[in-house]
Amino acid sequence: MNSGFILTNEALCYERGELITSGWGQSTEDWQKILDKEIETILLKDENKNLKKDELEMLFCDNSDDYVKKELSKYLENIKDLDGNAIDFNSLSKKEQGFIIEFLKQPLEDVNIYCKGAYISDIKIDLNDTFYIQADIHTIDGKNLSSAANFISKNKLDYKKYDPLDFMDFDRDYKFLFTTEKNLSTEERKDFLNKIQNSDFKDLENLDAFINIALFQVLDDGTTSSFPAYFNNNLKLDYAKATENVKKLEKDKKNTTNSSDPTLLKILWNNIKADLEKLKDFNKLKLEEESTFMQQKDHSTLLKNLLK
Known part of the structure; x- marks a missing residue:
């Protein structure tokens, strides 16, 4: 608009x-x-x-x-x-x-x-x-x-x-x-x-x-x-994928309070992971497992560290 x-x-x-x-x-x-x-x-x-x-x-x-x-x-x-x-x-x-x-x-x-x-x-x-x-x-x-x-x-x-x-x-x-x-x-x-x-x-x-x-x-x-x-x-x-993710987001908003959105975090993790895998020393990076990442209640600090 x-x-x-x-x-x-x-x-x-x-x-x-x-x-x-x-x-x-x-x-x-x-x-x-x-x-x-x-x-x-x-x-x-x-x-x-x-x-x-x-x-x-x-x-x-x-x-x-x-x-x-x-x-x-x-x-x-x-x-x-x-x-x-x-x-x-x-x-x-x-x-x-x-x-x-x-x-x-x-x-x-x-x-x-x-x-x-x-x-x-x-x-x-x-x-x-x-x-x-x-x-x-x-x-x-x-x-x-x-x-x-x-x-x-x-x-x-x-x-x-x-x-x-x-x-x-x-x-x-x-x-x-x-x-x-x-x-x-x-x-x-x-x-x-x-x-x-x-x-x-x-x-x-x-x-x-x-x-x-x-x-x-x-x-x-x-x-x-x-x-x-x-x-x-x-x-x-990809509208099919987009509508699927939007519906999950709306569902997550109803079921969670004061926590990071799990669907958005999933998308975020996949994007970060894809970028990191391009690095030659990816295997040397000491990153948390995906499950740990998804459980973060305050993910902003973690993301800032990953994206430095």
């Missing part, structure tokens, strides 16, 4: 409006009709023939404003540069802070793209020349996605290509964002962004990725605005 946030020295003020970003300005009612049509299209595919409409509606249910704000606050405390050094979010300029939040909030808001329950890890930024940010996005179907974005000043691009309504009178930057199922390095992500920036819109339609190009503005008072220039989604999530 279309959202606004205000950055102050005291807090992050966040709320969503009535317009849907991914719906290109439709009202909430209009976007619901579009979403219903998308669900019908999904159900027509053979691999989804056993799914039900209400199950998919559960997948695409909006995260609450409080949830998005809470998750954003956690992410802002875990930002690093490309060398792995911690970045103090409050030390950045208002514009740089706005770029980061614009990038991080997209998998939390765009449930029609990422489904409910998506979370982010390994957030890194590069302040050289343009503002570059990357992260890994983990979806409820168990996939690990590579995502990145460039925020580029208007005087470094041919604005007419991305600015059909002529916003040149405004101090806007251009956002180029993508997410793909491919496991990409930082260099490969930057190359992918360059390909997007140097391609015509018609050449982007068949790229195996979600692509979002927009004009983005951060005002001196911390308020922000965004206007879409191009949007296309070719991500293919």
